[in-house]
Amino acid sequence: MSAEQSKNDLLLLTVEQMARADSDAVRAGVPAVDLMAAAGKAVADAVQERWSPRPVLVLCGPGNNGGDGFVIARHLQQAGWPIRLAFLGNQAKLSAEAQYFYQAWQGDIADFSVSLLEQTELVIDAIFGAGLARPLEGIALEMITAMAERKTAICAVDVPSGLHGSTGQALGMVAPAELTVTFFRKKPGHLLFPGRGLCGELVVADIGIPASVLDEIEVNVWQNHPALWQQNYPWPRLDGHKFHRGHALIFGGETLTGASRLTARGAMRVGAGLVSLAVPSKVWPIYANALTGAMVSKLELGQETEDFEELLLDPRRNAIAVGPGAGLVAFESVRTRKIALAALVTERATVLDADALSAFASDPQVLFDAIAGPCVLTPHEGEFARLFPRINETANGVMQDKLTRARLAAKQSGAVVVLKGADTLIAAPDGRAMINTNAPAELATGGSGDVLTGFIVGLLAQGVEAFDAAAMAVWLHGAVAADFGAGLIAEDLPDHLPKILNAFIQQQALAREVR
Numbered sequence: 001m002s003a004e005q006s007k008n009d010l011l012l013l014t015v016e017q018m019a020r021a022d023s024d025a026v027r028a029g030v031p032a033v034d035l036m037a038a039a040g041k042a043v044a045d046a047v048q049e050r051w052s053p054r055p056v057l058v059l060c061g062p063g064n065n066g067g068d069g070f071v072i073a074r075h076l077q078q079a080g081w082p083i084r085l086a087f088l089g090n091q092a093k094l095s096a097e098a099q100y101f102y103q104a105w106q107g108d109i110a111d112f113s114v115s116l117l118e119q120t121e122l123v124i125d126a127i128f129g130a131g132l133a134r135p136l137e138g139i140a141l142e143m144i145t146a147m148a149e150r151k152t153a154i155c156a157v158d159v160p161s162g163l164h165g166s167t168g169q170a171l172g173m174v175a176p177a178e179l180t181v182t183f184f185r186k187k188p189g190h191l192l193f194p195g196r197g198l199c200g201e202l203v204v205a206d207i208g209i210p211a212s213v214l215d216e217i218e219v220n221v222w223q224n225h226p227a228l229w230q231q232n233y234p235w236p237r238l239d240g241h242k243f244h245r246g247h248a249l250i251f252g253g254e255t256l257t258g259a260s261r262l263t264a265r266g267a268m269r270v271g272a273g274l275v276s277l278a279v280p281s282k283v284w285p286i287y288a289n290a291l292t293g294a295m296v297s298k299l300e301l302g303q304e305t306e307d308f309e310e311l312l313l314d315p316r317r318n319a320i321a322v323g324p325g326a327g328l329v330a331f332e333s334v335r336t337r338k339i340a341l342a343a344l345v346t347e348r349a350t351v352l353d354a355d356a357l358s359a360f361a362s363d364p365q366v367l368f369d370a371i372a373g374p375c376v377l378t379p380h381e382g383e384f385a386r387l388f389p390r391i392n393e394t395a396n397g398v399m400q401d402k403l404t405r406a407r408l409a410a411k412q413s414g415a416v417v418v419l420k421g422a423d424t425l426i427a428a429p430d431g432r433a434m435i436n437t438n439a440p441a442e443l444a445t446g447g448s449g450d451v452l453t454g455f456i457v458g459l460l461a462q463g464v465e466a467f468d469a470a471a472m473a474v475w476l477h478g479a480v481a482a483d484f485g486a487g488l489i490a491e492d493l494p495d496h497l498p499k500i501l502n503a504f505i506q507q508q509a510l511a512r513e514v515r
């Protein structure tokens with residue numbers, strides 16, 4: 001598969017974009033009835049690959065998702081499965097293609113009723129798909145609530161009914177599926193929590209929509225994956241020396257000294273040519289004692305910012321990280337702000353994390369106004385709420401989804417925003433975004449974010465553009481943790497990185513040989 005093709009496969013379509021892809025395909029000559037036939041067949045195949053024949057209840061809703069349900073029921077029935085089918089809606093209002101498959105269905109059609117679940121071992125949820133306009137109510141809601149309570153095995157068509165495909169948010173109740181089969185491309189809601197947890201295994205089926213329809217749709221959200229950035233990965237040059245690989249400067253505070261040391265180790269392992277820590281002179285011995293490969297510079301009491309600025313007079317210190325362990329109590333907070341602003345004024349590539357974000361909570365605009373060069377902000381949800389309170393405001397008690405919030409924050413701040421969590425978002429001010437999906441829950445351990453900051457600043461030092469550096473770092477961070485597995489602590493992340501990088505090099509070499 002070519003790089004362009006895999007990039008294309010990683011695109012995520014909103015519900016509206018998917019509807020557009022669908023209608024453009026029809027306009028390009030693919031009959032709508034063929035799309036529905038292919039969609040239903042793909043779901044029936046996926047079901048037969050995973051389950052042995054058993055009593056199945058197919059729940060068909062009023063739209064085209066329901067239309068798919070009729071196709072699925074027919075295939076499974078022809079394969080000898082015991083099928084019951086229930087329909088919610090008005091036959092006269094079905095689309096032409098759904099009407100066609102409704103007519104083609106040979107069996108009985110029941111009304112929705114919770115009692116149907118009694119002799120059911122597998123439910124095909126074809127109630128609502130991408131077209132859900134408002135929260136579920138009435139018998140649809142009762143059905144889904146009963147399915148969730150009984151923990152019936154569910155195969156969802158396109159999305160588990162009630163889940164919003166663009167946001168990953170539940171519109172009221174959603175029964176978690178074991179398997180979700182979607183069509184053509186994934187949607188953000190399949191990858192963003194809670195949606196990701198509700199979809200179970202996710203299968204993307206080709207239903208005959210030509211990829212060329214994407215040429216007309218402006219898509220700028222992807223699932224984060226090396227195919228998107230591996231051509232920009234900064235492998236060392238054969239004739240290189242350490243200054244070709246950049247010099248990362250990291251500020252270290254005086255209380256939680258471990259945090260910035262983790263950052264430094266992350267930056268070193270990811271390949272920065274040189275790494276320096278700049279730390280208050282009174283704690284210099286702690287750092288100097290603990291670090292071998294990194295250099296430690298002293299910032300004298302009362303003139304820490306000036307000393308930091310002096311270090312920045314050397315243009316070879318080309319990437320800066322401030323935040324991990326920087327300090328927030330009283331005078332520390334003021335110092336953290338000053339150091340962050342001193343970094344930003346150079347317009348060199350800068351990562352601000354942790355305390356360097358919280359230090360601006362009282363006036364985030366001061367931070368945003370100072371961002372002029374390449375900058376990456378790496379808030380977790382708590383830090384995000386402090387910096388972007390307006391973006392987090394709720395309407396009817398509901399906050400906007402994570403993708404929207406990260407993109408608004410990137411636009412507002414002028415920085416690449418890495419909104420961390422189990423479904424970390426990477427968003428650029430120009431609207432591009434990636435959703436990361438390879439991170440295991442083992443990363444929820446103190447200090448893992450500090451290492452991520454180190455990976456980012458190490459890549460920035462090597463000249464990688466901010467959005468790519470953030471995407472690479474987040475992916476590597478997840479890959480390392482997933483490969484390490486149980487028992488992971490933050491210290492393991494830098495030290496296990498070489499294994500992942502070496503595997504990555506081998507894969508790239510293989511790909512080159514194949515080409």
Ligand SMILES: NC(=O)C1=CN([C@@H]2O[C@H](COP(=O)(O)OP(=O)(O)OC[C@H]3O[C@@H](n4cnc5c(N)ncnc54)[C@H](O)[C@@H]3O)[C@@H](O)[C@H]2O)[C@@H](O)CC1
Nearest residue numbers: 022035036039063064065128129130131132133134135158
């Ligand atoms: N390329 C594609 O996108 C294809 C899509 N197909 C299927 O078509 C589906 C999309 O079809 P539709 O746009 O008809 O969407 P749905 O099947 O989700 O149905 C929407 C219908 O439900 C009604 N509705 C929405 N919210 C409601 C609520 N809360 N309570 C009661 N009624 C509500 C709407 O008024 C509309 O009539 C996809 O999910 C997929 O399963 C397939 O048929 C094949 C091709």
Ligand SMILES: Nc1ncnc2c1ncn2[C@@H]1O[C@H](COP(=O)(O)OP(=O)(O)O)[C@@H](O)[C@H]1O
Nearest residue numbers: 420421422439440441443444446447448449450
């Ligand atoms: N449940 C989870 N699944 C996957 N990744 C997670 C999970 N919880 C946290 N992470 C990741 O772990 C890191 C934690 O960073 P952060 O919250 O800054 O912690 P710390 O300050 O202790 O380093 C982030 O990269 C985040 O995306």
Ligand SMILES: [K+]
Nearest residue numbers: 125128159161
């Ligand atoms: K569904």
